[in-house]
Amino acid sequence: MRLTKAQASKFLLRKHGLVGRHVFSGKSGILSFIEQAGCIQYDPIDICGRNADLVLQSRIEGYKKTDLYELLYSERKFIDYWDKNMSVISVSDWPYFQRTRTDHEQDTYYQKSILGVYDRVREALHEKGPCCSKDIGLHEKVRWPWGETRTSRAALESLYFRGELIVHHKKGTVKYYDFAYKWLPGHILSASDPNKTEKEYFMWHVKRRIGSAGMLWNGPSDAFLYIRGLDSKARASAFESLRAAGDIVNIEIEGISKEFFMLSSDIPLLERTLSETYEPRLELIAPLDNLIWDRKLIEAVFGFEYRWEIYSPPAKRKYGYYVIPMLYGERFIGRAEPVCERGSRTLRVKNVWLEQGQKLPEKEWRDCIERFSKFNECNNIIREDCR
Numbered sequence: 001m002r003l004t005k006a007q008a009s010k011f012l013l014r015k016h017g018l019v020g021r022h023v024f025s026g027k028s029g030i031l032s033f034i035e036q037a038g039c040i041q042y043d044p045i046d047i048c049g050r051n052a053d054l055v056l057q058s059r060i061e062g063y064k065k066t067d068l069y070e071l072l073y074s075e076r077k078f079i080d081y082w083d084k085n086m087s088v089i090s091v092s093d094w095p096y097f098q099r100t101r102t103d104h105e106q107d108t109y110y111q112k113s114i115l116g117v118y119d120r121v122r123e124a125l126h127e128k129g130p131c132c133s134k135d136i137g138l139h140e141k142v143r144w145p146w147g148e149t150r151t152s153r154a155a156l157e158s159l160y161f162r163g164e165l166i167v168h169h170k171k172g173t174v175k176y177y178d179f180a181y182k183w184l185p186g187h188i189l190s191a192s193d194p195n196k197t198e199k200e201y202f203m204w205h206v207k208r209r210i211g212s213a214g215m216l217w218n219g220p221s222d223a224f225l226y227i228r229g230l231d232s233k234a235r236a237s238a239f240e241s242l243r244a245a246g247d248i249v250n251i252e253i254e255g256i257s258k259e260f261f262m263l264s265s266d267i268p269l270l271e272r273t274l275s276e277t278y279e280p281r282l283e284l285i286a287p288l289d290n291l292i293w294d295r296k297l298i299e300a301v302f303g304f305e306y307r308w309e310i311y312s313p314p315a316k317r318k319y320g321y322y323v324i325p326m327l328y329g330e331r332f333i334g335r336a337e338p339v340c341e342r343g344s345r346t347l348r349v350k351n352v353w354l355e356q357g358q359k360l361p362e363k364e365w366r367d368c369i370e371r372f373s374k375f376n377e378c379n380n381i382i383r384e385d386c387r
């Protein structure tokens with residue numbers, strides 16, 4: 001199948017519910033989108049909403065931050081766990097991550113200094129219920145993958161990675177843990193790994209990531225982060241096996257030499273998309289959005305180069321600390337720097353940078369900012385981009 005860049009971009013945006021009328025709405029829309037995406041990436045930094053919430057606000061009509069929180073910690077439809085780094089996944093996907101849990105249990109390099117305190121952590125959880133690291137009381141420092149940390153935090157995270165604990169709830173970014181058996185259905189906890197071999201696991205996970213992004217190519221990509229053990233040879237084998245099984249189809253995009261792949265099950269959606277026209281919508285896109293997991297692919301298809309500069313030294317930033325893409329209709333038209341000032345409940349739009357040749361559609365931008373302000377529970381909007 002051969003597509004133009006415009007057709008490929010149109011399909012990707014329709015797949016993600018980012019063009020035309022909203023196709024996802026309310027909690028049922030969140031459930032549908034995450035079922036389609038497999039996971040959405042979590043990041044704790046909150047300048048104008050955390051990444052998972054930013055992903056959803058651009059797609060889910062009427063989205064509120066409390067919706068995802070309730071689905072995670074009240075209704076238990078989702079769970080925090082490692083997929084593409086720390087992510088939100090469906091509880092029903094728990095059995096597929098048995099290999100991840102086993103790997104953590106067998107990786108004792110960082111666990112040597114905390115093995116002796118696991119029972120004390122368990123006792124505290126039995127006695128107190130859900131606990132954060134400060135509740136446990138083990139304040140000695142130990143070496144941990146992301147630097148020195150208190151023993152209680154390392155022990156809780158280790159038991160969490162191994163699947164004995166889950167994140168029961170959060171207060172801000174502080175995680176409170178409890179035993180998985182108290183909160184996850186027994187049939188989920190006792191289910192065996194559906195992937196019997198490593199090859200099956202790689203095929204399942206590569207297919208999951210293709211479906212999540214909408215379209216990928218077989219090459220090094222952030223879209224394949226944290227598929228444990230997946231090297232270039234295993235990735236190529238997974239692509240070939242999925243194609244042979246009829247699960248994915250190859251796509252040629254005019255003007256791009258690399259071969260793309262999409263889910264075979266998305267072909268009807270592609271065909272409908274190419275025959276339809278959509279009213280343009282203006283949305284602010286999360287920095288770790290599923291759509292832009294592979295930024296080189298996005299640059300090739302959309303002609304839009306995006307780099308999240310949050311970890312760049314200030315002197316090396318081209319735009320700013322937390323700058324996010326602006327999507328209008330079927331094109332990325334620029335970048336914006338919105339900042340929420342919590343004390344005054346003000347959304348401040350510090351700057352807008354438009355792509356060459358693009359004009360800011362004032363009405364749609366105003367509507368977008370008003371929705372974004374409501375999403376962030378702000379009462380005031382200051383637009384410095386108007387200066």
